[in-house]
Each structure stands twice: as C-alpha cells, then as structure tokens.
Amino acid sequence: MERLSQLSMHTTASNAPPPRPDHPLDPLTPGEIKSVTDLVKASYNGKALNFNTVTLREPIKKAYYDWKEKSGPLPPRIAYFVIVVDGDNGVHEGIVDISAQRVIEMKHTDGVQPILTPADLQLTEDIIRKDPEVQRQCEISGIPPNSMHQIYCDAWTIGYDERWGASRRLQQALMYWRSDEDDSQYSHPLDFCPIVDMNAGKVISIDIPQKRRKVSKYKHSNYHPKHVAEKYGTKENPSGYRQDDAPIDITQPEGVSFKMNNNVMNWSNFQFHIGFNYREGIVLSDFTYNDHGNVRPILHRLSLSEMVVPYGNPDFPHQRKHALDIGEYGAGNMTNFLLDANGQFCNCKGVIQYLDGVLVDRDGNPEIIKNAICIHEEDDGILFKHSDFRDNFQTNVTTRGKRLIISQIFTAANYEYCVYWILRQDGTIKLEVRLTGILNTYICSDDEDIGPWGTVVYPNVNAHNHQHLFSLRIHPRIDGDNNSAATSDAKPSPYPTGSPQNMYGNGFYCQKNVFKTVKDSITDFESATARTWDMFNPSSINKYSGKPATYKLVSTFCSPLLAQEGSLVRKRAPWAANHTQVVPYKDENYGYGRLYPSGDHVPQWSGDGMRGMREWVGDGTDNVENTDIVFFHTFGITHFPAPEDFPVMPTEIFDLMLRPRHFFIENPVMDVKPSSARTTAEVRQGALSSTDTKTMTVDKTSRLATEAVQGGSSSCCDIGKENLILTSLPPSTTEKDIPQRLLDLGLQWTTKECIDIEEGGIDASKVCLLDPAAEVDLTPSDKSKFDYFVFGGILGSHPRVDRTGILREKYGFSGRRLGALQMTTDTAIRTTQRIIEDGVPFEDIKFLDYPEIKYNKYESTEMPFRYIVDKQGDPILPEGMLELIKNDAEQSIDDLLIE
Ligand SMILES: [Cu+2]
Known part of the structure; x- marks a missing residue:
C-alpha cells in the first residue's frame, strides 16, 4: 500500500533566484540545482539528507506554447526533487518554484523506493566485502581466505521480492571474483546472491542455491589490449591486432551544417x-x-x-x-x-x-x-x-x-x-x-x-x-495539438480471384484502423501484414492524396x-x-x-x-481520436x-x-544540392552540366581505391610523389644518377617506357598525351576516358620543339591540349589535376602569364610561361624554384626547366 502524507506546502527562503536560461525546456543549470538543494535543506531542517534527484519539471504544455507561439510569459521555473532521509524509509519528494524561491510541495510516500544512483550502487561492494557471512560463502565457493578485495558485485535493484516488499531500500548483489584487478569478472561468477539493505548499510540475507558450484578454475577471459596481445600476439605481430586497418578520418573542411542557439538546434529545415x-x-x-x-x-x-x-x-x-x-x-x-x-x-x-x-x-x-x-x-x-x-x-x-x-x-x-x-x-x-x-x-x-x-x-x-x-x-x-493514430496493414483484396472486384486476383491495399479509444490502441506488431502505425492530423489534408498529414512509425x-x-x-x-x-x-x-x-x-x-x-489505460474508454x-x-x-x-x-x-x-506535397529534398546532374539535351550535345559547380556538392576527397595514397599531404588535391613517375630513363640509369634531393622527395623513376610501367602493360586507349599540337582541349569529361596522363614535350624547351611528336607517333595516344600558351611541367600537371580531379573547365582556371620574378632588390626576370595563381593571386612556382634562381642567377632560366 502506498501512503501519501502532505508534510508542508510553503517553505520560502529570501535568496534571489539564480539566473534562468532563456529557454523553458533547458535543463536546470548548476546554479539552479544548488539553489533548489539549499531550499530543500532549509525545509528539512536538522535532518541528514541524501539527494537522489533534482531535475526540471517541464512546463505544462499550454504554458510552453503560449510562450513559444503566442508571445506569452515565460513559464515558471519548476524543479522536482527526491531525497533519502537518514532513518526514514520510502521517498521524500517535492516541488520547488525556483523563480519564487519557494518549496511548494513536500511529500513522504511509503511503500515505494527512489531510483538507484551510480553512487548508491558503488556503496554495495564495500558492504558485501565486509560481511562475515559473505566472506564464509566466498570460502565455500573456493575463494582463498583474506582475498575479499578480489570480490566484486554488480549491485542491481532487487526488482521486487515479496519477503521485504518495498519496506526497505534493497539491492541484490550479483557476485564475481577477479584474480587481478584488471580481470573482467564476468568469466568468474559466484553462485550465491546477498541482499543488501542500503539504508541500514548491511547484508540482510543471502540467497544460496541448493546445488553449490565452486568458482571457475578457467582463466579469466578478457578484452583489453594487453589481453588481446596475450591471446593473439605473435612474434611478428606482438599486439595481436589485425594489421589491415587503414585509418578512416572524417573531414568537414567547412565545419557543420547545423546551428545551435543554446539547446535549440537548427538543421536542414x-x-x-x-x-x-x-x-x-x-x-x-x-x-x-x-x-x-x-x-x-x-x-x-x-x-x-x-x-x-x-x-x-x-x-x-x-x-x-x-x-x-x-x-x-x-x-x-x-x-x-x-x-x-x-x-x-x-x-x-x-x-x-x-x-x-x-x-x-x-x-x-x-x-x-x-x-x-x-x-x-x-x-x-x-x-x-x-x-x-x-x-x-x-x-x-x-x-x-x-x-x-x-x-x-x-x-x-x-x-x-x-x-x-x-x-x-x-x-x-x-x-x-x-x-x-x-x-x-x-x-x-x-x-x-x-x-x-x-x-x-x-x-x-x-x-x-x-x-x-x-x-x-x-x-x-x-x-497542431489534435492528432489521431491508427494501424496500417498491407492486405490482399478480400475478393477472390475471378470475382468482379478482383478478376485477376492481384488486388491489395492498405487497411487503416483508426484508434477511437485507448483500448483500440493496444496493438501488436504483425509481420504478416507488414504492420506500421500512423500518427496523423485528421484536419490537415494533403491536397494531392486527400489523406491526412501523417508520421508513420x-x-x-x-x-x-x-x-x-x-x-x-x-x-x-x-x-x-x-x-x-x-x-x-x-x-x-x-x-x-x-x-x-x-x-x-x-x-x-x-x-x-x-x-x-x-x-492511463484505465478501463480503456478514454477518447484518443483527434x-x-x-x-x-x-x-x-x-x-x-x-x-x-x-x-x-x-x-x-x-x-x-x-x-x-502525406505531410509534404512532393519529395521534400529536391532542394538539396545534387552531386551530379545532366539533362538529356546536355548529354546529347556532349556538354557537361550547365549547372554552376557552386550549385552542386562537388566531392574533392573521394578517389579510387586503386589510386595510390598521396603521402604527407593534408590536402586531397595535391599531386603526390606516389602518382608521379619519371619513365623512359636510359637503360643504364641507376639510383646514383637521380639527384638525391628528388629521391628524398620520394620521386618514382623507371627505365621502362610509359606504356610498360604496369605489369602486363597499359591499355593505350586509357592514356592521354598532353600535346600542344592536339586539336582539342582537355575537359573534365575526359576523366571517364583516361586513367593515365603523359606529360612529354608540352613543357620543355623554349622556344618549343615538338618532342611530344615522338610519343604521339610511337604510341598513338589520344592527345589533349592545355590552351595555346606553353607552361612548365608542374603547371601542366597542376592544370590537368584541376580539370580532371576537381572538374574545373580550363577556361575557369586563373593563370598568370609571363610573371616577373624579383630575386633581389635590383634583379628580376620574366618567366616565359604561364602559371596557375594561388588565392593571393601569386603564381604557383615549383618548390625550390625561387631558391634555384637566386643561387644560380648566372644560369639561363631555360636550363632550369624540366624537360
Ligand atoms: Cu542482451
């Protein structure tokens, strides 16, 4: 039986209320919690209190929407508290009006017990370890004497045990043994179960099974890194962890798409x-x-x-x-x-x-x-x-x-x-x-x-x-506030095959049963009808389907x-x-x-x-419709x-x-930017999408798994040393012949011809030759055509000599041009990358032609090529280029160019 006694209605304190948060549903602040507990302590003058719960009592629904939607006043800030009073069983609880700094309700209810907090659970382990009868049971279980520090328990609420009912605040202790504090105790359960009265701080009974079982002699089974190493470690792989897991990192270069105003979230509508x-x-x-x-x-x-x-x-x-x-x-x-x-x-x-x-x-x-x-x-x-x-x-x-x-x-x-x-x-x-x-x-x-x-x-x-x-x-x-609910079942037509209503037997439909009363609403899942449930507003009708705006569970x-x-x-x-x-x-x-x-x-x-x-269900007759x-x-x-x-x-x-x-009148996400879009006319004309790339979510980080990892770079879009290969070096070339500085950078080189760098050779139709003499410019759509790009004489000498022609004739590669002006190898690579990897058309790339480079106060030189510019508008030169120019001012610029 539950007994309710009203102890006091009005306890006030003279303190000013703590600042309240802007939003009525925000959880209590630390200051508000302290203010509540001060008021409660004053109200239970002289008693030893253990606080169990202090939480926001959310405003009544009408007051909330009067504030939210009708410019009404902020609802009062109300807290609910539960305390355990020493020497008292049952629950002491009440309500505090924080704004008014008043305790407005205090109740003592017998026959119920308050929630168990993690702090309550931790106390139990100490209680059982000190109990002589628990110690004796541990010895019967085969635990060595004087090793109660190795005994652990998961303290659970007792659920309900009719021997005590709710008269005392009880826990059942599920018992375990660890031979070492790093053990997982779950491989060594014990067979008995002490019952602890946590208000009294003692074991009041022990449930002992008729059939006794000694503690397991098997090794503890565990999962921390040191245990994984013990189980699976080898000489070659001491950690025992599988070695094929490359990191997956999430990059959000522009941060998040949501906006939070304190606890109010705004995200995608x-x-x-x-x-x-x-x-x-x-x-x-x-x-x-x-x-x-x-x-x-x-x-x-x-x-x-x-x-x-x-x-x-x-x-x-x-x-x-x-x-x-x-x-x-x-x-x-x-x-x-x-x-x-x-x-x-x-x-x-x-x-x-x-x-x-x-x-x-x-x-x-x-x-x-x-x-x-x-x-x-x-x-x-x-x-x-x-x-x-x-x-x-x-x-x-x-x-x-x-x-x-x-x-x-x-x-x-x-x-x-x-x-x-x-x-x-x-x-x-x-x-x-x-x-x-x-x-x-x-x-x-x-x-x-x-x-x-x-x-x-x-x-x-x-x-x-x-x-x-x-x-x-x-x-x-x-x-709106008035909603209804229903079951929604997939049902075959009730009419047999051959009947006028279902001549071919294929008819099926969705059957809705709207709940009129609470009793109607007590339903179960039906896999045979693929049952779902609807919550809907019968007054908000979709203009196309004629059906009510619904959220389907x-x-x-x-x-x-x-x-x-x-x-x-x-x-x-x-x-x-x-x-x-x-x-x-x-x-x-x-x-x-x-x-x-x-x-x-x-x-x-x-x-x-x-x-x-x-x-709430009661006799089941309450109306739940609309x-x-x-x-x-x-x-x-x-x-x-x-x-x-x-x-x-x-x-x-x-x-x-x-x-x-039936909530929206069409797909509500058509206004989310696509990652790819082409119309039939665009495809027919061989054009790319006319859609501005700003209107698309262009993915700059995804790449093919077969592409090499681009080492050391935080940017996805750098040409890495791993996917640049110097080919067709003379057969006698050895590592000694490659400048150490390039080797240190990780440059790959080979004496093979470009067509042979992969085992089995390369499909020449997949190779694009960047060729100043080609008739068409490189475009983003070439990405799907080519896997390899060969940079030959497009760069090279100034003035131009047609070295690329050798490659063109020898292999018959398809050629593409990068505009009319000559550029250095690195600029050609960078330009190709912008077009192919970033999908930027050539005409949208910003270049600076013939930049003047000052390398000291008096001397400068005009670079005879075109360069891509960076965000500041400066030409992007190869790393070390300026130093080379400075250090080697006597050398002709032409000699510095890579051919
Ligand atoms: Cu489970």
Whole structure:
C-alpha cells in the first residue's frame, strides 16, 4: 500500500533566484540545482539528507506554447526533487518554484523506493566485502581466505521480492571474483546472491542455491589490449591486432551544417530543442520542419521513457533479474562522457558539438557529466537519384544526403546502450540503439545441463536468455495539438480471384484502423501484414492524396514479451506486453505529465495497483481520436547469448523510424544540392552540366581505391610523389644518377617506357598525351576516358620543339591540349589535376602569364610561361624554384626547366 502524507506546502527562503536560461525546456543549470538543494535543506531542517534527484519539471504544455507561439510569459521555473532521509524509509519528494524561491510541495510516500544512483550502487561492494557471512560463502565457493578485495558485485535493484516488499531500500548483489584487478569478472561468477539493505548499510540475507558450484578454475577471459596481445600476439605481430586497418578520418573542411542557439538546434529545415535529464537522458522537444517557409510542428516530445531487460531462467532467484533500467537507475544518471580525459574523440568522429549533462550529487551539489551528448553529422549515402537508360544512364540527377545524430551512451552495470537519434533531411526521424558491453553471467559447472534457459559462452559461464525492450514515448503534434493514430496493414483484396472486384486476383491495399479509444490502441506488431502505425492530423489534408498529414512509425524489431501473464515482469512493466498504447495527454503536478509507464518510483514496485500505463489505460474508454495524444511504442530484441557475445559483445543494432507521409506535397529534398546532374539535351550535345559547380556538392576527397595514397599531404588535391613517375630513363640509369634531393622527395623513376610501367602493360586507349599540337582541349569529361596522363614535350624547351611528336607517333595516344600558351611541367600537371580531379573547365582556371620574378632588390626576370595563381593571386612556382634562381642567377632560366 502506498501512503501519501502532505508534510508542508510553503517553505520560502529570501535568496534571489539564480539566473534562468532563456529557454523553458533547458535543463536546470548548476546554479539552479544548488539553489533548489539549499531550499530543500532549509525545509528539512536538522535532518541528514541524501539527494537522489533534482531535475526540471517541464512546463505544462499550454504554458510552453503560449510562450513559444503566442508571445506569452515565460513559464515558471519548476524543479522536482527526491531525497533519502537518514532513518526514514520510502521517498521524500517535492516541488520547488525556483523563480519564487519557494518549496511548494513536500511529500513522504511509503511503500515505494527512489531510483538507484551510480553512487548508491558503488556503496554495495564495500558492504558485501565486509560481511562475515559473505566472506564464509566466498570460502565455500573456493575463494582463498583474506582475498575479499578480489570480490566484486554488480549491485542491481532487487526488482521486487515479496519477503521485504518495498519496506526497505534493497539491492541484490550479483557476485564475481577477479584474480587481478584488471580481470573482467564476468568469466568468474559466484553462485550465491546477498541482499543488501542500503539504508541500514548491511547484508540482510543471502540467497544460496541448493546445488553449490565452486568458482571457475578457467582463466579469466578478457578484452583489453594487453589481453588481446596475450591471446593473439605473435612474434611478428606482438599486439595481436589485425594489421589491415587503414585509418578512416572524417573531414568537414567547412565545419557543420547545423546551428545551435543554446539547446535549440537548427538543421536542414528542422528545428527542435535538446534536453537531458537524470532519467530519460536525451529528450528532444518541439520539433518543427520548415516546409518552404511554412514552419510546421511535427512532435512535441520524443524520448525513451522506460525499458525492461527480463531474463528467462525460471529458477529462483533469477526471476528477480528484470532490470527496468530507465526507471530503476536512469539513462541520464548512467551516461558516459564521450570525450575522454585526454580530449580524445573516442566515441564519435568528425566535427562534434557536445553538451554536458547536469545531475545532483548526494550532498546536493551539482554534478556535471562533461560531454554527455554528442551532436554530429554523417554522410547518409544516396538521398535520391535517377538515371535515364536511354543514353546509357548519362542523363541523371544524383543527390547525396547527410544526417544529424544526437547520441548518448549509458552503462547499466554490465551492458552498454548506445542511443542515436538520427534526423534525415527528408523529415525522417530515426532511432538506432546499439547494444554492447558484457553479458550478465552466472556460474555453471563442467558438464552441467543448464537446460534451455541459457548458453555456455565460456567454460563455467552461463549467460541466461533475456530481452531488451524499450518504451519509446512519442508526443505527436503534427500540424497542431489534435492528432489521431491508427494501424496500417498491407492486405490482399478480400475478393477472390475471378470475382468482379478482383478478376485477376492481384488486388491489395492498405487497411487503416483508426484508434477511437485507448483500448483500440493496444496493438501488436504483425509481420504478416507488414504492420506500421500512423500518427496523423485528421484536419490537415494533403491536397494531392486527400489523406491526412501523417508520421508513420516503421518498427520491425518488435519482440513479444515472453514472460507469462501473472509474472512479475508483466506486472511491473505493464506497457511491455503490447507494442503500442495511445493515451490522452495530461499535465500533472505543476508540469508536463504522463511520462513514465512503469510509474514515477519503479524500484521495488510489486506491480500491483494503478500507476503508469495501467492507470492511463484505465478501463480503456478514454477518447484518443483527434485529440492531444501520447503514443507509446514497445520495441526491442530477444537475446539468446552465443560465444561471439563474450568476453565483450560486438554492437547489436536495432532501429526504427518515423517517416512523413502525406505531410509534404512532393519529395521534400529536391532542394538539396545534387552531386551530379545532366539533362538529356546536355548529354546529347556532349556538354557537361550547365549547372554552376557552386550549385552542386562537388566531392574533392573521394578517389579510387586503386589510386595510390598521396603521402604527407593534408590536402586531397595535391599531386603526390606516389602518382608521379619519371619513365623512359636510359637503360643504364641507376639510383646514383637521380639527384638525391628528388629521391628524398620520394620521386618514382623507371627505365621502362610509359606504356610498360604496369605489369602486363597499359591499355593505350586509357592514356592521354598532353600535346600542344592536339586539336582539342582537355575537359573534365575526359576523366571517364583516361586513367593515365603523359606529360612529354608540352613543357620543355623554349622556344618549343615538338618532342611530344615522338610519343604521339610511337604510341598513338589520344592527345589533349592545355590552351595555346606553353607552361612548365608542374603547371601542366597542376592544370590537368584541376580539370580532371576537381572538374574545373580550363577556361575557369586563373593563370598568370609571363610573371616577373624579383630575386633581389635590383634583379628580376620574366618567366616565359604561364602559371596557375594561388588565392593571393601569386603564381604557383615549383618548390625550390625561387631558391634555384637566386643561387644560380648566372644560369639561363631555360636550363632550369624540366624537360
Ligand atoms: Cu542482451
């Protein structure tokens, strides 16, 4: 039974309120948290308090939109707190109006227990190590005496154990042994389970199985670099790491495409607010999409509101393993920092914006998780494309997309959950979850029959079957507050083949069942009908399709909850038994409501009574059609462990998406710059696209895998020493004959002729000879024709002698010209590169002809060729050229030219 007692309504302090952030949904600042805890301490005068939670109570929805859309006042800044009072069981909680500096509600609720923080979990290990009965059980398990420092436990909430109910604040300690502090303990589980009363600071009971098992004698299985070296290292490769992994770096030379105004994100027509709290972690709110000037609301709020990881071994006490991690520990509380202590970008790549998470510590001070949220962009492959088969697919538009990712990672004891909220430019919102970390493990003895409930993943290690199920909370606001929801099923025509309605038997259609009541909305995934779900605004009708503006939930990782009716799991996670529930939205208790489907206080809830989803569903008669609705979706996977998951698990990925349907009147991303576009007329005339390159996303970094790596250069576009080869040197040439300076630069040389530099020879039709006597100029379209470019006499002597003619006659290469004026070899190479690699037409390249080079105060010389100019307008000369001129002023300029 839950007993609620109102202790006090008004406690005030005389302090001025701390500065508030500009946006009503911004998380509490460190200053606001301190202000709240000061007020709370004053209100619980004389009592020893442990702060458990201090968080923003988000404003009621109407107050938020009155401010946002109707120039109304800023909603008051309200905080919610939970404290554990020494000597008191149950939950002390309340509400603080920070703006008014008043505690406006204080409650003491018996029969529930507050969330467990990471600090709570850490205390348990000390408690069990000191307990004499735990020490005795360790000895029975075969742990040497006086080695309790090698005993570890993963402290879990007890779930619910009817021996104590919720009367005491309990944890169950899943026990392990490490022979060395660097061991991974999961290969050495112990067979007994102490129960700890954490308020009393002691072990109150130990669950001991009837069949005892000694600790494993097998070596610890581990995954750190030193262990990888031990397992896989060889004399040739001591680290044991595979050696074929070239680095992949992401370059974003112009930075990011998003703009953040504090916590408000603007990206590719989307605008939304990024929040964070102790419980859900990332919260995304107030999504809009700018539809060519019309800013349209999509969602009010999006978060993971709960999860459950029920284990499938029916033997006592394993039924207690069904962590409701978000409600029992908090996805925010367990969040990792993503930029490590050395500033290494260890979790994300590219140009990254981080946001910190702000929590409270036990003493009431703000606790900051640095870089808790990672915000970055990634290439997203083809966004759309079409090529016309009539001209060999040359007529085409090819547009690549990018995606914006807001992510966090949280560690729930053994497991890591990587949560990626992903936006695509076409209005799609995706959620991707990656599971990694380590399996929860239990001991088994050699040759033990562990039944069908688990897998032996390593000698003496039994990993129990389990599920990872999440409750995704979607508060839609598609073109306004009144929305509806429906199932959408692919159905064959109900009429038989040969009937007038389906003469040929091929008919099929999409069947929608709109939810009128909460009861209608309790549905499950149907793979046979490829079921999806719609959220839509029945009043916003697409002018082409005549159908309502919709966001479709496409989610196929929909495992059914496998625990039976009447099981503890089903009672405590009433939302998990079905894949959807839609309930009317309601404000609650000074703020935004209906957040947590397993109730506000999840630890040690028996699952009895009306709370969370059970309360919201009620008798199922509430209207959910064309009103303010919240859509809950259960998704996730069933995990039958395998040895590949051990000793650390490669990420297992599952995802879902929300797609706009009948929301836009046409493809919403046609205004994203293409990377390639040619019309049929352009192809027919042999012209390149008339589209200005500024209108295209020209990729300057991609290249063929068969092209050599361009060493040492930070720019993608330099001609590297590796792809420049000096050929046809006299047969007697040896390395001694090549100037050391060129060798040091890495110049490649060969006595072979250019046609023979590759094994088996080169296809002469793939070779382009840069030839001053050629009839046509080199153009960007030559890229697809040629793989090799030969620079012969185009450069060379001044005045010109036709040396190139020898090559032309000997090999019959196709020739191309680089304009009418002579240029030096390096300029010819640079010009070719601009045309071929950068796609710049010859006429768009800026040259300087016959530049005058001053090499001291009195002397200068006119260079008799043309040069490409750099950004400052200066001619680009070969490296060392000026020095050569200075050092060798007597030598004729002509002699310096490479032939
Ligand atoms: Cu798993």
